[in-house]
Amino acid sequence: MDVDLFVPCYVDRLAPQVGLATAALLERLGCRVRFDPRQTCCGQPFVTTGAHAEARRLARRHAAVFSGAEAVVCPSASCVATVRHRYADLLDEEVARALAARTFELGEFIVKVLNRSDVGARFPHRVALLESCHGLRELALGWPSERSGRPTHAGVSETLLRSVAGLELCEPARRDECCGFGGAFSVAYPELSARIGRAKLAALAQSGAEFVTGTDASCLLHLDGLRRREGAGPRVLHLAEILASQEPA
Amino acid sequence: MSAALDGRAARLLPRGPRLSAHDAAVFALRAKRDAAARAEPDFERLREQAQQIKAHALDHLDLLLERFEASAQRAGARVHFAADAAELRRVVLELLSQAGARRVVKSKSMLTEECGLNPELERHGIEVVDTDLGERIVQLAHEPPSHIIMPAIHRSRADIGALFERELASPPGDTDPARLTEAARRDLRGRFLAADAAITGANFAVAETGTLVLVTNEGNADLGTSLPRLHVACLGIEKVVPGLADLAVLLRLLARSATGQPISAYTSLLTGPGPGGELHVVLVDNGRTRLLADPRHRSALACIRCGACLNTCPVYRRAGGHAYGWALPGPIGEVLAPALAAGPEAARLPFASTLCGSCSAVCPVKIDLHDQLVAWRAAAPRGWRERWAARLGALALGSGVGYRLAGGLGRALWPLLGRRFAANPLAGWLASRELPPHPGSSFRARFAARARRAEP
Numbered sequence: 001m002d003v004d005l006f007v008p009c010y011v012d013r014l015a016p017q018v019g020l021a022t023a024a025l026l027e028r029l030g031c032r033v034r035f036d037p038r039q040t041c042c043g044q045p046f047v048t049t050g051a052h053a054e055a056r057r058l059a060r061r062h063a064a065v066f067s068g069a070e071a072v073v074c075p076s077a078s079c080v081a082t083v084r085h086r087y088a089d090l091l092d093e094e095v096a097r098a099l100a101a102r103t104f105e106l107g108e109f110i111v112k113v114l115n116r117s118d119v120g121a122r123f124p125h126r127v128a129l130l131e132s133c134h135g136l137r138e139l140a141l142g143w144p145s146e147r148s149g150r151p152t153h154a155g156v157s158e159t160l161l162r163s164v165a166g167l168e169l170c171e172p173a174r175r176d177e178c179c180g181f182g183g184a185f186s187v188a189y190p191e192l193s194a195r196i197g198r199a200k201l202a203a204l205a206q207s208g209a210e211f212v213t214g215t216d217a218s219c220l221l222h223l224d225g226l227r228r229r230e231g232a233g234p235r236v237l238h239l240a241e242i243l244a245s246q247e248p249a
Numbered sequence: 250m251s252a253a254l255d256g257r258a259a260r261l262l263p264r265g266p267r268l269s270a271h272d273a274a275v276f277a278l279r280a281k282r283d284a285a286a287r288a289e290p291d292f293e294r295l296r297e298q299a300q301q302i303k304a305h306a307l308d309h310l311d312l313l314l315e316r317f318e319a320s321a322q323r324a325g326a327r328v329h330f331a332a333d334a335a336e337l338r339r340v341v342l343e344l345l346s347q348a349g350a351r352r353v354v355k356s357k358s359m360l361t362e363e364c365g366l367n368p369e370l371e372r373h374g375i376e377v378v379d380t381d382l383g384e385r386i387v388q389l390a391h392e393p394p395s396h397i398i399m400p401a402i403h404r405s406r407a408d409i410g411a412l413f414e415r416e417l418a419s420p421p422g423d424t425d426p427a428r429l430t431e432a433a434r435r436d437l438r439g440r441f442l443a444a445d446a447a448i449t450g451a452n453f454a455v456a457e458t459g460t461l462v463l464v465t466n467e468g469n470a471d472l473g474t475s476l477p478r479l480h481v482a483c484l485g486i487e488k489v490v491p492g493l494a495d496l497a498v499l500l501r502l503l504a505r506s507a508t509g510q511p512i513s514a515y516t517s518l519l520t521g522p523g524p525g526g527e528l529h530v531v532l533v534d535n536g537r538t539r540l541l542a543d544p545r546h547r548s549a550l551a552c553i554r555c556g557a558c559l560n561t562c563p564v565y566r567r568a569g570g571h572a573y574g575w576a577l578p579g580p581i582g583e584v585l586a587p588a589l590a591a592g593p594e595a596a597r598l599p600f601a602s603t604l605c606g607s608c609s610a611v612c613p614v615k616i617d618l619h620d621q622l623v624a625w626r627a628a629a630p631r632g633w634r635e636r637w638a639a640r641l642g643a644l645a646l647g648s649g650v651g652y653r654l655a656g657g658l659g660r661a662l663w664p665l666l667g668r669r670f671a672a673n674p675l676a677g678w679l680a681s682r683e684l685p686p687h688p689g690s691s692f693r694a695r696f697a698a699r700a701r702r703a704e705p
Contacts, residue, residue, distance in 0.1 A: 007692050012656075016689070016691055019695075020696065020699075023696065037693050037697070040646050040648070040649070040651075046642065047623065048623065048626065049600075049626065049635070049639065050600075050629050050631070051635075051639035052627040054639045054640070054642065054647070058647055133603070133606055133607070134604075134606070137609070137610055144610055146279070146286075146561055146607055147610055148283075148286035148287050148289070148293055174276070178603050180563060182602065182605075184600075185601075187674075187678050188677060189254065189601060189677075190678060190680040191255045192254075192258055192567050194680070194681035195268070196563045197681075222682065225678070228683040229682055229683050
């Protein structure tokens with residue numbers, strides 16, 4: 001299957017290893033991976049700061065870059081949620097719907113499109129999952145803890161992690177509470193963002209995890225920034241890095 | 250530059266045991282709500298129904314208000330309309346002076362908080378006593394409620410013990426909740442008996458019967474409306490629902506969402522005044538019809554004030570209600586502030602959210618709270634700072650050339666951006682976090698190099 005990588009701007013610039021792991025993983029799963037270097041940013045930072053005109057400009061650009069793609073795969077739930085949920089307000093309805101239908105978060109693509117849960121990874125460590133709020137609630141990649149009723153689907157990231165050889169999944173308290181990043185929120189409301197983040201970090205550490213993983217490198221960079229300032233806590237790795245990993249036993 | 254709410258949170262709810270206790274107390278409410286929602290197999294269906302009931306009521310609000318007015322008057326009540334907060338204060342003051350009322354017992358009403366009723370009455374020499382325990386605590390402490398159903402949730406038991414010792418002469422050092430409640434009860438009993446009038450809010454108003462619905466756990470509203478001759482009920486115009494069948498759906502959701510109770514201890518339906526009594530209903534607009542005319546945001550008027558969105562909000566739990574600076578805190582407060590509160594700060598409140606979406610997931614009437622926050626952000630007035638940040642951002646990310654230049658500049662300046670100085674645009678980030686390590690080359694450069702290596 002031909003896959004067009006949608007590598008978020010901050011992954012491209014600040015966490016290139018996440019993009020490389022994504023490409024390697026998809027290739028290992030038999031996909032032909034392309035990366036169109038005309039892509040820049042999906043526009044999410046402009047949507048969330050209320051810069052509607054700029055958001056529209058970036059959305060148009062993003063849609064044009066990926067107009068010919070068969071499947072667009074992205075290692076960020078929150079950028080995919082922007083395309084799927086916010087583009088309807090920014091673009092022509094048809095264009096937005098068509099792009100949304102073939103844009104996937106990485107784990108979602110593996111589980112729902114490639115129909116795989118065991119990707120042949122090996123990572124013999126204790127790992128806790130940081131659920132991405134946008135993945136959980138806007139892409140329905142899991143069952144939020146506040147949601148009533150019996151879960152009708154398993155969490156995508158969890159399903160993948162449970163199939164990784166040697167990996168022990170830890171269960172932190174308040175498993176899906178927000179990490180406090182929130183994009184521009186983390187800069188404009190630094191004290192509140194850090195309060196939420198430190199509590200998250202403490203819960204993750206308490207779970208016994210050596211590593212924390214998730215589908216959004218942005219949330220992970222925020223937690224890692226706190227960890228390095230505080231001097232303690234589990235290290236961060238993106239889900240793609242763990243799934244690409246084939247550490248010997 | 251950090252936002253006002255951030256600084257107020259740091260000041261009003263300092264880091265440490267007080268903050269942890271606040272977070273834990275509020276999260277406990279969420280946990281109770283989650284358990285109650287899971288225990289009720291029809292919960293999701295009820296939410297759907299409630300959403301439809303409220304949407305229908307808002308679509309026909311003009312008719313329902315007329316119908317409510319007619320039914321309530323038939324039942325012997327008098328109905329008044331107030332266009333704004335000032336008019337509400339004037340109407341209530343007039344009703345009290347006509348009756349010669351000097352002592353008023355109140356049961357909790359977020360609307361009167363929104364409209365600043367208490368200070369106005371006190372200015373005119375009327376003694377106002379809040380009779381809900383939490384509300385009484387914050388009244389004695391001379392502060393506003395910090396939560397819409399748990400007004401004193403920011404206060405510790407020790408705080409309340411000290412406050413009651415000073416104000417109600419409770420035994421020194423006593424922090425036992427039962428004895429403190431007893432002290433408040435003893436003080437309040439005399440005030441109930443001496444009151445000339447009662448002021449209440451209402452959770453719902455039923456158009457078909459002219460009934461007011463009061464939901465409490467302490468019975469204070471019932472005692473207040475039974476003892477004095479005069480009862481003035483103040484409510485927002487959005488509280489009207491068509492009939493008792495609609496009420497049945499909403500009541501099954503309200504207490505479950507608020508405290509996890511299947512139903513609150515007291516749910517009182519008042520139709521007309523009691524024997525020999527006088528009942529006035531003041532229906533307040535205060536910006537609500539303006540919001541009703543806004544198709545993107547009108548559904549926020551469906552709110553039944555359960556507080557579930559506050560309890561689940563990671564920001565509210567770490568900020569405390571007072572940091573928001575107006576009567577309604579949390580996600581629902583942020584969604585209503587731009588429409589109902591005045592001033593430039595109200596328009597910035599929708600930015601105080603991580604957009605995690607948990608508020609939308611718990612709302613019993615399914616208001617799309619976090620999506621509305623996004624929409625309000627686009628509608629917010631923007632100063633030169635915001636305009637320039639957006640323009641520069643779009644220059645850096647909106648074209649291939651800009652993206653390359655900005656990337657190179659970012660890499661060159663990275664060591665400097667990691668340092669803490671006032672003019673650093675990332676100062677907020679650096680206040681409690683390190684920047685990510687120097688990224689070295691970008692993904693695209695490495696991917697291209699990899700592709701070149703792979704070529705024969």
